[in-house]
Amino acid sequence: MAVAKKFDLNIEKVLEDWEIYHAIREIIANALDEQIITNTKDIEISHNWRGSWHIRDFGRGLRYKHLTQNENEEKLKNPHLIGKFGVGLKDALATFNRRGIDLFIKSAHGDITLDKTQKYGFEDIETLHAYLHPPSDPEFIGTEFVLRGCSEEDIKRAKELFLKFTREKVLESTQFGEVLERKGRTANVYINGVKLAEEENFLFSYNITSLTSAIKKALNRERTNVGRVAYSERVKSILLDCKDHAIANILVDNLKGFEEGTISDELRWADIYTHAIRILSSREKTVFFTANDLQERPDMYSKARDGGYSVITVPETIREKIKDLSDFKGEPILELDKFKEEWNSSFEFKFVDSGNLDLNEKKVFSYTDKLFKIIGGRPPNVKEVKISETMLMNNATFREADGLWQPSSGQIIIKRSKLRSVSEYAGVLIHEAAHALGFTSDVSVEFEEELTRLLGIIASKILLS
Incomplete structure (x- = not known):
């Protein structure tokens, strides 16, 4: 033996x-x-x-x-x-x-x-x-x-x-690893099929098959207590490389829970959040407002909803990241500024014929020529003054403008609600006349000078009459 x-x-x-x-x-x-x-x-x-x-x-x-x-x-x-x-x-x-x-x-x-x-x-x-x-x-x-x-x-x-025995469903495979359907109370992170960590607030489980240097360095002898910092970048890479609608649907549905504070930890990563926004914007008519936008611009929120848009609340930091981004169809992602631009570009005035004004509105509107006379007469380039139910957005305030000077058509357009009183109407008419006379925009030095000149004419006529 x-x-x-x-x-x-x-x-x-x-x-x-x-x-x-x-x-x-x-x-x-x-x-x-x-x-x-x-x-x-x-x-x-x-x-x-x-x-x-x-x-x-x-x-x-x-x-x-x-x-x-x-x-x-x-x-x-x-x-x-x-x-x-x-x-x-x-x-x-x-x-x-x-x-x-x-x-x-x-x-x-x-x-x-x-x-x-x-x-x-x-x-x-x-x-x-x-x-x-x-x-x-x-x-x-x-x-x-x-x-x-x-x-x-x-x-x-x-x-x-081992992933081999837990048999978590593979939702999508990428060059960096696999996205797995989460089972149970926690999500799992695997390295080549061996569990590395558990994540309570991950949306998916992951099997990382392409190791980064950070992961290799973190794989200690015990193969335990490997922190998220070691594998988070690779998880991001896996998600950003996904192209299947199944992953997109889950990300987008989770994204909509931001306002309630129910989004997963993956969506708290700016790269993934932005990726989900691009997916959502490609698939649905969506506008992304911050909480501050909603508070200060409820009118824009109403316009978006009335126009058939979904309104998603995003943090200020994310808004800054998506301002100049396009979705996966090449279309601009709509945050407040872009939505206003789009709304203006598709805008149509609802003009009101003077014969359809009520008695008070007709009376106020009848002072048009007298008001022009006060400032020295109708500017030669103003062909007509029109009243509209709706107005374009003001570039500075993001609110509907009270009035508008259109050089191409020679029209001063004033919002119908300004016909409530002579003072409101007169202020808007003279303001737009200053634009017509000075060919300048708001908040410019030239405009301020022209408006000041008109106010001086009005004041002198009042004092000398």
């Missing part, structure tokens, strides 16, 4: 926080990696009548040298594999020993058992050793780990750490 060879596993520090299921995770991860590398059939996890659990792959078979490696170059070079650290397997063996789990490893290259014995050269120190026995089945295909003493709950908890 051949004598078993033993070798020291040289485990310097035992991971005290690891439970049995953490160690089982490493065994499953190695089996799945071998399945991918060798393109062999699915791994098997089974339970026999003796109470042992069996985890088996159908690859090349474990060799004792695999227990001496700190890092596996083959795994490091393959971006699709789960394992990063060769020490993961040794950590698992140490955890099994510390937790009282009997382990037997079977492959065509030999059978392996574990035991503690004196460290070579240090008789007072006992360390964990692996014992390599001749193979019980030289024709055996793959590697089988036989565990005695672990529970069904241990196996269940370990399997829950």
Whole structure:
């Protein structure tokens, strides 16, 4: 009978926080990696009548040298594999020993058992050793780990750490990873199919398949307590690369919950929020107002709703980001400024014939020529004064203008509501006459000078009459 060879596993520090299921995770991860590398059939996890659990792959078979490696170059070079650290397997063996789990490893290259014995050269120190026995089945295909003493709950908890077994539905695949349908109370973040973190307020679960340097750096030996900062950029990349309507629909529906404070954490990232806005704007007639816009411009809100637009509330910071953006159809995204421009461009005056004015309005309107006479006569370029029920938006105030001078048609247009009194009508008429005389816009020096000149004429006539 051949004598078993033993070798020291040289485990310097035992991971005290690891439970049995953490160690089982490493065994499953190695089996799945071998399945991918060798393109062999699915791994098997089974339970026999003796109470042992069996985890088996159908690859090349474990060799004792695999227990001496700190890092596996083959795994490091393959971006699709789960394992990063060769020490993961040794950590698992140490955890099994510390937790009282009997382990037997079977492959065509030999059978392996574990035991503690004196460290070579240090008789007072006992360390964990692996014992390599001749193979019980030289024709055996793959590697089988036989565990005695672990529970069904241990196996269940370990399997829950793998996307392969949780079977979360893939909603969309991108070059950076997959968006998964969230199941249960928390969302999960996976790295190549192994759970890395849980997120209570994520809208989706994610499987990251393209690792960033931040993720690689954060993948510690324990593979636990990896913070969001490590994977948030890659999650953003996955979402921004999505093109399917299913993802867009969910993002957009969640976006509409901003006002109630129910949006997910992904939508709190400006890039994703903006992306969702572009999707929504491409699909629906939508206007994006800030809370301040709604408070100060309820008239614009009414105009938007009356025009068949959905009104979505956004933060001020997001409004600044979308002001010059286009949606995915190339159309401008409508925030308050853009909506006003669009409303003005499609605007049509509702002119009122003087014969349809009421008695008071007719009386006020009849003072038109007298008012012109006060300021020196009707400006030669003013062909007519017209009354309209509706008016364009004032560029400065975003409210309907009281009056408007249109040089192209030679018309002064005044809002009908200004005919309520002579003073209101006179003020607007003289204001627009100043534009006609000075060919200037509001808040310009030239306009101020022209208006001042007209006021001086009016005052002098009153004083000298």
